Structures are given as structure tokens and as C-alpha cells.
Amino acid sequence: MKQQQRNGPGPTHQQAEQHYLVEPRHLAGGGDLRHVTEYLRASGWKDRSKRRGPIVFDSPDRMVRVGFDPTTPPGGWAIRAKATSHQEAWHAILGPQVPVEIVAGFTDALTKPRSAHAPNVWAPLQGWKAEQRAHFTAKSPDGNAFMQFHRSAPGQAHWWAGARTEHGRIWDATFTPTTPMHLLQSFSSALADPQPVMRPRGHIPPSNRIRTTSVSVLPSELGAWQQARIAAARAAAWARTSWATTQPRKTPAASTHASRTGSVR
Template structure:
């Protein structure tokens, strides 16, 4: 209760600093706070379909993508599914429970970005951070510490299978899998987040049991934690507003467009 009150009373005098840790490499940091993903979705206008005591479920405004998290099934974790559209086949991506939320958010945040004019390159972010590639039964890129990987295998034309994951001295920590129809820009967003050398923050008592991680102890005020979270939420809302305004203005300026119907389609 006291901690919740501290989060609510941002900037209140006499706050007690809490011990957190900056953990690196991020691929061995453990799952983290689900709100890093879910609050961004909520701020971006996604519908929370979760039931009390049940799995987390969010639907995109146009209902074309569903994101869920369920720790109560095996293997459990994140599922991101896209419905078939006029320009995209149905696709599916999964992340096991201990996938760091910052890495999951690499993919989910990319759902809100515009498509780049250049063709996606999954390997480029990894190579820029010193990952090494090897060609065997599968084409694989491995992190400098050897504990994380991204793997590709093409079983036949149009059947490109992608995996990613990490392991420590105790074995496999997490794994991500993508259907061949998953948009490549989303797989690249995953590899970008995975290769990011920046450490991630975890509270005391939530550090993965591994000798292969490096930690730096930091004292953080509850108001600071709340402000950092709010900054991410504010960015999501601003981006959502910008996309909506752009779509509406573009629809209104279309030659021969009827104002009543175009404005509605722009908002959708």
C-alpha cells in the first residue's frame, strides 16, 4: 500500500528511494514489468479485453492485431497475432514468459510506426553491435557473449522461419518464434531491440539468477519511476494523435472526396 501511495504522490516530499539494478546484457535480464508493453498499448488506443484473474488481452482499434500474455498455460508467455488483410497474410509471433519486456516492446512498438521505404534487414542491427554470423543447417547470428541468437531457415520459397532466444548457464531462458508470414519489419524491430546494448532496470528481488549478468545498483525515487513510465505513455499518445491527424487531413484533401465519409475513414 505504501509503495502504491508513493507512485500516486509523484513529487511528494520525503519519498524513500528504492533500490533497483541496471542489468546487462538485456537478453538475460528476465521478464520485467508487463506494463512496459500494456500501458503503451492502452495509451495508443488499444482495447483492453482482459478479464479479472485471466490472461492479458489487447485488441488493436481496427481489430486486425491481438496481443496477449498468459502465464498460466504451458509454455505460456506473449502471443501477437495479425489477421489477414488485403495486403498482408495472417501472421503469428510468440515470446516465452522470461522474454524481457523491452525486447517484446521492440516488436509491439513497431506496430505503430510507418513502413520504411527501404527493405527490412534483420541482420543489420545485430552486425552493428558485433554479433557474429554462422552458416550451417540454419543461418544464425550470435551475440558477442554467445548467449543470445537469431536464426533463419528457409524450408522452401516463401517459407522463411525465424527464431530468437537466449540461454545462460542453467539452460534456455527464453525463445521467440515467428511464422513465415510475419512482416519482416517486425522481425527487424525485434532484432534491433535484442541487439540494443543499453541495460534495463529491474527492482530488488527481480534479478535473474545468473552469473552471466552484470548489475549496477541504483537508488530511484518512486516519482522518478512514475515520470519515466509517464514519458513513454505520453509519447504513445502523441504518436497516436499525429497518425490520426495525418490520416484525417490526407482523407480530406483527396480529390473528389466526400467530407462526411472521408473524415470517418481517416479516423479509422
């Protein structure tokens, strides 16, 4: 990535900053929380966070809450949904070291309409190694991440995910049996995505199982990438709102008037 050049006098040129492309992404560490929160904000979610307190965002209908609190055990992300007429209450807990790009796979899906297609959590994990023991488990090609399923009773399907390095388990994610399947599929898609993720210098977890590529990035480039993601969220939110407000409405007053007019003799 080349530094931009300008001719003639003017402000000091931007200085490129060293970042790293990290792979596999499931070992990249937590990352910048704004990758998740700014997308929610742009999608119309309400920021309920208190100063110096946990991060809290509520969905526009107040039925789902996304929070991040590294201080209260078990720490990390807590996503909770209230029961509705067609969906039982559910919650998910994702540890603080779950990469934000994987968290966003789950939370971004909360802001979008559910697909008409039947979800399949395992479909994105093609190429992962399947193991059938007490649990059904899919392991990543490098053996360092997993997605796991266990049915303890009819209607009780438990889901877990996690990753480890040579230092032991680095993060876990747990989902209640009532967690919507399309959200789990979005999570597994982000988990299995082969694309590396970017981290600034000094934010690379210590592990010999991580591969890094050094890149020089201008602050303006980082800002443009972040704004593109936010703009996409705003556009999707605007489209949903616009569609809802432009639906044809019935005009009972006009119908009544026509009926009365026709009855006059």
C-alpha cells in the same frame, strides 16, 4: 540519482528505492508487463482483458491481437494478425521470460507506420558472430543469445530467437514465415541494444553471466520515465489521427452546383 530535497514543513520526503541496471538485457528476465501494455493502450489499442484472466489487447482496426498468458502452454506472449489484402496471416510466440524491453521492440512497431525502406533483420546484429550450418545463426558477443533463420522451401523462411544461461535455455521466440520483416527487424534491434535495463531488487535472475549496477531511484523518477514513454505513444497516435482527419475532402455538391449554374442560359 539523488533524492530530492524540500525546504520547510510538508509531506514526508520520498524514499529512494534500490534498483539494478542489468546487462546484457537478454538475460534480465521478464520485467514489468506494463512496459508493453501501457504503450499499446496509449496508442489507441483496446484492452479486452478479463479480470484475473489473460492480458488481451486488440489493434484499433481489430486486425492484430497481443496477448499474455503465463498459464496456458507454451505461455508468455502471443501476437496474432489476420490476413489482409496485402499481407498473409501471421503469429509470433514469445516466452514469459523474454525481457519486456525486447517484446516492446516488436509490439511498439505494430503501432507505427511501416518504413518505406526495405527491412533488414541482420542489420542491427552487426558485431554478432555469424554461423552458417543447417541454419543461419547470429550469436551475441557473450554467446548467450541468438537469432536464427532457416529456409525450408521457397517462401518458407522460419525465424527463431532465444537466450540461455549456465542453467540452460531461459526463453525462446518463434515467428511464422509470414511475419512482416520490418517487425522482425524491430525485434532484432531491441534484442541487440547494448543499453542495460532496470529491474527492482528481488527480480534479478540467478546467473553469474549477468552484470548489475546498483542505483537508488525515487518513485517519482520511475513514474516520470514511464509517463514519458506513454506520452510519446499518445503523441504519435494523435498525430496519425489528426493527419487522417485533416486531409482535404472532395465536395461533389459544390461541383454539381457550379456545373448547373454554368449551364443556365
